[in-house]
C-alpha cells in the first residue's frame with residue numbers, strides 16, 4: 273500500500289503514538305488479502321483468550337449467552353428501523369416491531385420500572401441522555417469524584433462537561449464508602465444542583481439513596497443512580513433497589529454484571545422524564561437503532577428474569593470468598609474502616625501501593641492470564657499510577673467458578689503479587705484452572 277505518514281493522535285501519549293505508528297507501518301505494508309487474514313486471526317486469538325484461556329476478573333466486562341451472541345450477529349442489525357413500533361417510517365419491519373416491544377417490556381419488568389429506554393448505544397450515552405433530560409448547559413451537578421470511583425462521564429472531561437455542566441464533588445465518607453449525607457446537605461443548599469448522581473465504577477456497599485433523595489427534594493434536584501456495574505445485582509434483588517429507594521433515574525451498561533450486549537439503558541419512575549428521554553432517543557440522538565442488539569438484549573433480560581437471583585447471590589458469595597482468601601494469603605485487600613467486611617457486591621478492591629501501583633500490577637499479572645485493572649481508592653496517592661486495584665466476579669461466576677475455585681484464584685494472585693513468582697510460571701496453572709470451566713451458567717439454553 274502507498275506509504276503515508278501518520279500524524280500523532282493528539283490525545284494519546286508519546287508511547288502510545290510510537291506503538292500506533294510502528295504497528296500501522298507494519299500493517300499498511302501488507303496486501304489487502306494478507307490484512308484480511310490478519311484481521312480474522314486477531315479476532316480468533318482475542319476470542320480464544322477471553323473465552324478459554326484467561327481468568328477475567330476485570331469488573332467492567334462479562335460473557336454473554338451464546339444464543340444472545342448469535343442474535344447479535346443477525347443481519348437485522350444492519351437494517352434501519354426508525355420510529356416507534358406501530359408507526360415505523362421503514363417498511364418490512366413488522367417482526368422488528370415485536371422485538372422492540374418485547375425488549376422494552378422485559379426491561380421494565382426486570383427492574384420493576386414504569387418507563388425504560390433501550391435505544392441507548394452505551395452506558396456513557398445513557399448518562400448523556402439523563403443529563404439532557406434533567407439539566408441545561410451551565411447547570412450544576414454533584415457527582416462522585418475519582419477517589420470514590422466516579423466515572424469520567426460524570427466529570428468535566430466526559431459527557432457532563434461536554435454538555436456544559438459544572439460538576440462538584442460529592443462529599444464522601446470513605447470509612448463507610450457511602451455519601452457523607454451532612455456534607456451533601458450543606459453543599460446542595462449552597463450550590464443548588466439540578467442533578468445529584470449516586471454511584472460510580474466500584475460499589476463495595478450500597479449508598480444511602482433515600483437520604484440523597486430527601487436532600488434533592490429540598491433543593492429541587494433530580495437524583496440519578498448510575499448502575500453501570502450494578503445492573504445484574506439490582507435485577508437479581510441482591511443489592512439496593514435505587515428506583516424504589518428514591519432515585520428518579522437509573523442508567524446502566526448492559527454488558528457488565530447485566531451480562532448482555534454492549535449497550536446502555538435508562539429507567540425512570542417519572543413520566544415527565546420519560547417523555548423527554550423518548551425524544552432524546554428518537555429523533556434526538558439515534559436514528560437507526562441496532563435491532564440485532566435489541567434482540568440480544570431481550571434474551572439477556574430473560575436470562576436475568578430466570579436466573580438473576582441465583583446469579584447475583586453467587587457473584588457476591590464469590591467476591592466475599594475471594595476477598596477473604598486474598599487477605600489470608602497476605603494480599604492487601606481494601607476494607608472500608610467502618611465496615612465489618614470487604615464487600616457486599618461483586619467487587620473487591622485491593623490497596624495497590626505494595627505492588628507499585630494499580631496499572632503496574634495489572635500489567636504484570638496479565639502475563640499470568642489473570643486480568644484486572646486499576647481504580648482510584650480513598651488512600652494516599654501512588655506517583656505516576658493509581659493507588660488501587662478493582663476486581664469483579666461477574667464473569668467467572670458465569671463460567672461456573674464457585675467459592676472453592678475463587679480460593680484457588682486467590683492463591684494464583686498471591687503467588688504473583690505477594691511471593692514474587694514470575695507470572696509466566698503461574699500462567700500454566702491459571703490455564704489449567706480455567707480449562708475446567710468452559711460452560712456458561714445462569715443463561716437460558
Ligand SMILES: *Cc1c(COP(=O)(O)O)cnc(C)c1O
Pocket residue numbers: 332394395396397399422423425471472473474498500501524525526535536
Ligand atoms: C462503565 C461505566 C459507564 C460507561 O458505560 P459504557 O457502556 O462503557 O459506555 C458509565 N458509568 C459508570 C459508573 C461506569 O462504570
